[in-house]
Amino acid sequence: MTIPIMLTDTFYWITSALHQSPLLMTAIDIVLKSIAVLIPFALIDALFGAKLNNTSRHLLWLNALLCLAILPWLPALLSLRPDVFGGGQSAAASAWFELTVSSQQTPASNPFNAATVLLTAYLTPVFLMLARLLFALQISRNIFNNAVPIRHHDTTDLLARLRKQLAITRRVNLRVSDRIESPVSFGLLRPTIIVPVQARDWTASIMTDVLLHELCHIKRLDWLTTVMAHVLGCVFWMNPLVWLAVKRLREESEHSCDTAVLNSGRSDTDYAESLLGVATLCIQARRNTGRSHALMQTMLDQNTLKTRISRVLEENKMQASEMQKQIRKTIACLLMLSAGVLGVLGATQVLSAQEQRDPPATRAAGDEEMLPLHNEQPLYPRSAAEAGIEGWVHVRFTVNAAGSIDENSLAVVDAEPADTFNNSALAAARKFRFKPRIRGGEAVAVPDVQYVFRYKLQADPADLLDSANPATSTD
Incomplete structure (x- = not known):
């Protein structure tokens, strides 16, 4: 009983x-x-x-x-x-x-009534996770301030050419830092790409693929949607499907940028080799630092790298017209569903x-x-x-x-x-x-x-x- x-x-x-x-x-x-x-x-x-x-x-x-x-x-x-x-x-x-x-x-004068306890139990994790996001933003700012601008003419010319190719009108900063283990991009009005110090060992082909990938994130405003997703995760933290949505959004943003790189004319085998090459050069840095930056659009995630390379090599390329047609149909269906x-x-x-x-x-x-x-x-x-x-x-x-x-x-x-x-x-x-x-x-x-x-x-x-x-x- x-x-x-x-x-x-x-x-x-x-x-x-x-x-x-x-x-x-x-x-x-x-x-x-x-x-x-x-x-x-x-x-x-x-x-x-x-x-x-x-x-x-x-x-x-x-x-x-x-x-x-x-x-x-x-x-x-x-x-x-x-x-x-x-x-x-x-x-x-x-x-x-x-x-x-x-x-x-329980008397209403009791400061520990049921409503207060339940509201506190819900709001405390919300504020703690929002504080963590603010801390992550501050870390991103510190990394940017300590990163060294890249002034090598070949690299800056390559960035300018690729930015024009993707029709990005915003100015994009390119820097190098020893505090990251993978290429990252972040920022909205003045976006920034930061590459690890291992970039000095990259070939021109790898650098091209890396910059193309990060510029695709910038063009698609992925950093903004990432921040929005994490804020929603904080507010709706009790809903397990929210965390699934945040995870899937981040994964699909990487896959979408991989597709955009291939659609720009890059070879699928060359791009897969670039992903593997960057991962190989940066894996030791990840072991040494052990840092992860939630609000930076990180190019490499060891948990999804194998899947990404498999998709790059195995998926059939869609014709541009066919892809646009499917995207338009998807948007129409999603609007009706929403x-x-x-x-x-x-x-x-x-x-x-x-x-x-x-x-x-x-x-x-x-x-x-x-x-x-x-x-x-x-x-x-x-x-x-x-x-x-x-x-x-x-x-x-x-x-x-x-x-x-x-x-x-x-x-x-x-x-x-x-x-x-x-x-x-x-x-x-x-x-x-x-x-x-x-x-x-x-x-x-x-x-x-x-x-x-x-x-x-x-x-x-x-x-x-x-x-x-x-x-x-x-x-």
Whole structure:
């Protein structure tokens, strides 16, 4: 019997946390939806990835992560939809909420309540991983500052010629450093290619292939997408599919640049030899340094080198026209898939958040409904708990344009039994905070907001879960 009791207590603790913090509920909602966003893309890659070219596979995972980046902003974007029914703005409606208060709940004044613990457990890894990314950016900057510019005329002329061949208008810095073990590129407005000191032993053919590969990364803005992918990994760290997406995006960006080098006219056998040659010359440096740079686009990864060389040598080359045709089809399919997935998830989120009787179309574009941000958990009066008394309190108040409670409007409408739970309900209501209602681009007050506090000696966990959302919205 111990395990069922523990499971029940855990479920009660979690639902209590959701009840106390709508912000926590929103965060969990977004994380769960992020899994739903990535599942279709993972299935497409598993079922049809072998039939797609490298660029199409890269677009698949890039599109998946872009959908993930849009997900938190989806409600705001959907609020900008035009009023397709032509309806005007509906009259302001009062909101009716219901909360369940249990004598067994942890007091809201406890700084270690369930909502605080769960939010801390989620946000702590987020901030730690974001700090690690900032540290990685600083390392990249230090490597750049300590790297020595390459002024050898043959090499700089080669870089200029290849940059013109790829139609790259941005200035590209070329430097050498003893702090890296593989050619890398990074930066957006002023991109940089840094080669290891082993580059002095490279042949002209190897140097050409290396520069072509890194310039392809620069042209495709791969450094920017890499940073975006890592930031999304930090935010959605609980979603295992996010880390799969980050890994696959990085792998496919390398394969795509390999394909671009071959399409520029380089021989597949010569390019494979260049990859192997650079790996051989740099492998000792990797053993000596043991460093890896997450936010640099590293040309060589020992874990994927064998696969890359195999693809270079074994894959049939697609004609340029055929490749472009497949890429266009891939983009069209991905746009339709993204619109469908985000549309379904966006609609689900709006309905679950508002539960209104008035249809969404009756609001003008840009208008937003009031939503609870913080519901203070009332304390169950000790005297009532000891006497075994249950009851309810119906309160009414106005939420001002700042999202706070207008003290003068706060009043008890009715209560059963009279006066037993009134002070507890009023004290909690004073601390409520809301996201203001938006009308015509401005925050407005919402009068006649009504809450019913139900005091139960032993609440059903389902009551706590249901009470986190508005029960109804009436005129």
